[in-house]
Ligand SMILES: Nc1ncnc2c1ncn2[C@@H]1O[C@H](COP(=O)(O)OP(=O)(O)O)[C@@H](O)[C@H]1O
């Protein structure tokens with residue numbers, strides 16, 4: 001058996017080789033993306049979705065709570081960023097803070113309804129709430145711009161005191177997103193290996209026993225839901241910058257399903273790094289398969305089906321088998 | 330002195346009455362045995378006493394405090410620990426982590442999001458000490474799922490012990506154990522009795538009679554006899570129901 005716990009049994013040192021490889025990839029991407037036939041903007045998309053996927057996997061993989069409506073919090077973040085720019089003022093940090101706060105609040109409120117549910121009831125409620133957000137985005141025309149969404153969201157410059165960096169340049173914007181990813185991902189790694197994260201995993205393994213050794217299970221579910229919504233909000237804010245717009249599709253069920261597929265295909269159920277692999281694979285498939293055939297999503301979907309059937313541990317499962325990793329902290 | 334008392338407990342599932350007017354009292358620092366045939370309602374009784382199911386009627390008190398209907402996690406935090414007849418472990422993790430998670434001091438660190446799980450050597454040592462008590466110290470860093478059956482039973486008890494309980498409920502700890510492992514467990518419980526108030530469900534009569542100060546016999550959801558092992562030996566009802574089943 002390979003499990004999430006395999007990886008972290010060693011105590012969660014932040015300097016593991018996958019972490020090193022990940023940060024190295026993040027830091028060098030601009031130099032090899034173009035030479036291998038890809039482009040800068042793809043790096044931005046991948047980095048943003050990695051944020052979204054890793055926060056999502058905290059809930060999906062580590063806590064074992066299957067949310068199928070998580071696009072909602074990506075969308076809330078995107079809209080909050082846009083609304084801040086359009087109504088409050090052009091500010092990078094203000095907008096991102098608004099994105100994270102709005103998604104945190106949305107997640108915290110929805111989480112209150114969800115944290116006493118499990119299994120299919122939990123999943124159905126996440127879809128229900130997801131639809132509520134999506135529907136609101138379409139119908140609250142005066143606020144959200146309806147089906148068109150918010151257009152012309154600016155990318156505010158990054159003020160460093162001594163200099164101002166124009167993020168309209170995709171190369172600069174990539175560095176900014178990459179820096180945030182390089183900050184958040186190690187934090188998530190620490191979190192899953194800290195007592196809090198270990199309790200989450202204990203609850204996933206045996207909720208009954210967790211209660212009988214004194215843990216208030218619903219609070220952990222609520223906190224995890226909220227944290228994953230907050231991360232989605234940050235990703236959403238960046239997504240609004242990337243797209244220079246926010247629109248209902250961002251929080252559609254389609255989007256929510258995509259993140260589930262990415263995380264599963266990558267191996268989020270067995271590895272912290274699964275979501276990274278899943279996101280990269282998806283975008284490569286989109287661009288490479290998409291260049292060959294218009295039906296690429298069909299092929300991706302079929303690949304997902306095959307993956308779930310023959311290798312439910314996902315891509316990361318392949319690596320696990322090769323790695324003998326054993327031993328104590 | 331009575332540490333834990335259940336008065337007139339009733340519990341039914343749908344139309345099926347499983348516990349009917351059960352009253353039990355457990356004295357501090359004693360070993361209290363519960364026996365009875367399969368399906369008598371013993372496990373359900375533990376489930377009601379430890380908060381898994383709320384009783385339909387009746388009152389449960391612990392150290393003078395009414396705990397009727399409290400959630401299991403709240404009951405657990407009062408110092409009431411239990412093991413399960415069907416094993417309930419954290420299988421995807423290390424043996425030591427099963428125990429660590431149950432330590433009250435670790436629970437105190439539950440909101441730590443940046444600390445490391447094994448960084449507190451004091452806690453790790455405390456977990457190792459509990460494992461040592463049940464003879465599992467040298468398997469501490471193995472996967473829980475990889476333990477052989479007998480060791481998993483021991484771990485089940487260790488998790489309950491880790492909670493530093495003021496009263497310990499053990500549901501059929503010998504079930505599935507061979508003769509040798511059962512004897513080992515008897516020796517362990519003999520040591521634990523110096524430190525804990527223990528309530529133990531057991532179908533192995535010889536095991537229970539050698540261990541318990543008092544025994545209650547449950548049949549058809551009722552307490553049909555109660556007394557010291559010697560008194561029960563002489564009771565004709567016990568011979569017919571519980572003893573008859575096992576013999
Ligand atoms: N959650 C439940 N729902 C319905 N029936 C139950 C439940 N728990 C136990 N029972 C029934 O209660 C009876 C007593 O079971 P149990 O307490 O496990 O017996 P024992 O531990 O003495 O062997 C059995 O007939 C069992 O089927």
Ligand SMILES: [Mg+2]
Nearest residue numbers: 371372373414
């Ligand atoms: Mg039973």
